[in-house]
Structure formats: structure tokens, C-alpha cells
Amino acid sequence: MVSNTDSSEALAQRLSDSGLRSTPQREVIYSVLLKKRDHPTAEDVFARAKPEMPMISLATVYNCLETLVQCDLVRAVNFERGPTRYCPNLRPHAHFHDEATGATHDIELPPGMLDQVKAVLPPHFDATSVEIIFRGKAPSKA
Amino acid sequence: MVSNTDSSEALAQRLSDSGLRSTPQREVIYSVLLKKRDHPTAEDVFARAKPEMPMISLATVYNCLETLVQCDLVRAVNFERGPTRYCPNLRPHAHFHDEATGATHDIELPPGMLDQVKAVLPPHFDATSVEIIFRGKAPSKA
């Protein structure tokens, strides 16, 4: 389990690696993402951050999320037309979108799976990232 | 190569299978998608359809594209935040998004690849579709 302090430090480290500052807003937003990993939208994050930091603005939430994505601490995921969702899971994983409930589940991938998928690329296609999205029905209890 | 007549008939067939009508607008939009398979946006399709049918409205383009998607004649693809793109390729394939040019390439998948990917799902996850999106650099001439 990651303690709050540890993740703050990790955040500060990543930010300064990129020449960025650690700010209270960025910390709150990152902690919100870590606390409930249900792939929230920017609006969701805004709502969850507000109790801890009432003056925070939605624009800041967007800014911070974008910053976290650029530091590789958070992944942005887009399902169809809806709002972008944010995910602090850094391990290689796919996403399963439950069409009945709208919920999104992380699917851990066995090591090598992404390389195996990349192997289908024709010569000279150089992929920096692979995203796999399943759609269907997830087990009800999961 | 698919003749215009053939694709019109295929379209009419698919539509009536779903209890929908074949209309001039739907035919033009489908033919626009078949003619240039560069994953156009709705606005692109609108612009390409207008010369053939000057009175067509953007709302109709959206309606028809949605209809075609529901008939399984067209796939809608979403890369990050941008507009939805449309693809008339019905064979199992992945998409490669060239980050330098913004172009999208279809990547044909070997038979069985999708099942292989589905095999990573834990029990009771039942996927109706799998989408694979690569991002990176494509060969310049492709």
C-alpha cells in the first residue's frame, strides 16, 4: 500500500524531473485519483477535490490532470464520445468498459502481452504506446 | 474492388435488415466513406458529401453515420479528445495513430489475434468487442 507521504514525494519527484513545481493543487488532485480508482472524469475529480480545497477551480483540475499525464503518473482514457477519464494505474493494463453499468475496469496484462500485440505491426510502424479497450459485460460483483 | 452498385445494394440490405430505409443521404454518406478511407470526421464527411448533395445538413450527416454504425457497416473510432472518426473497414483491424502527422492507419490483424487478446480477460468478463489503438510513428510513405 502506498502511503500518502510516499505518493506525495513520488509526485514531487516526478514533477521536478520535468522541471515543474509541486503545488497543493497538484497534490490534492493526485491524491484524489489514488484514493478512488474508478476512472473519474475531470468533473468527478473537481467534485472530490473541492471538500479538501474549496477554492480550486475546474480549469486547475484540467491543468493538473494534464500535468500528471505528461509526467506519466496518470493515464487519460477515452471511451467513445464521453468525457476523458483518468487512471493512476501505471502497470501495463487494458480497460474493460461495461456497457450495462458504464463502469470501467482495469485488466492486468501478462508480461509480454503488449509486445506480442505490437508484433502485428508491419515494418517501420514504431508504436510508443498500445491501448486495448474491451467492451461488454463484466461480472456483477467485480 | 467494390462497385458503387454493389455497395449501394449491400447498404440497402443492411438497412432493411434493421427495419430502416435506404435514402439518398445514407447512400451518399456511405459512398463518401468508401471512396476515401482516411478516417474522416463528421465534418469531413459533410464537406465531401455537399458537392454531390448541396442541401444535406450536418445533422443528417451525424444521423446517417450513427445509423451506419448501428448497422455494423461502419466503425466509429475515438482517439483522445478529438472528433469521432469513421471507418468502413469491416475486417478485424487495429488502428495506428501517427502522432507526427495525425493520420490514422488500419492495421490488419492475423486471424485469432482478437481471441488471443480476449484470453487475458478474467473469468466472467464477456467482451463483445475489442479495440486496439497504437500510437507512434508510421512509415512516411505508407
Added chain:
DNA sequence: CTTCATATTTAGAATAGTTCTTATTCCTTG
């Protein structure tokens, strides 16, 4: 510990893409 330059935040306006609403037109069937 000030001062300066810059990074960040805020609030609200602006924008892009899409969906909705309403009226009209077009088929299809009786």
C-alpha cells in the same frame, strides 16, 4: 529578507463537437 521573473491558479469567456428540437418532407400502406 526583498525583489524579480516565472510558474501556477482562478474565473469566466470562448470554442469544438455533438445532440436536441421542431417543422417539414418523404415514403409506405390502407
Added chain:
DNA sequence: CAAGGAATAAGAACTATTCTAAATATGAAG
């Protein structure tokens, strides 16, 4: 040909996001 449902057109409305400008905070340099 009349009625009813399906489809289209035009533009308003909406949602998610980005932009803009001003205020604030931060870190570095003296």
C-alpha cells in the same frame, strides 16, 4: 389520395474542454 411513421433540415442548445487575462504564489538572486 389520406394517414402515419420515418427521415431530413436548420438552427438552438448542450457538454466537455481550452483559452484568456488577471491575480497569486513560488523560487532564485542579490
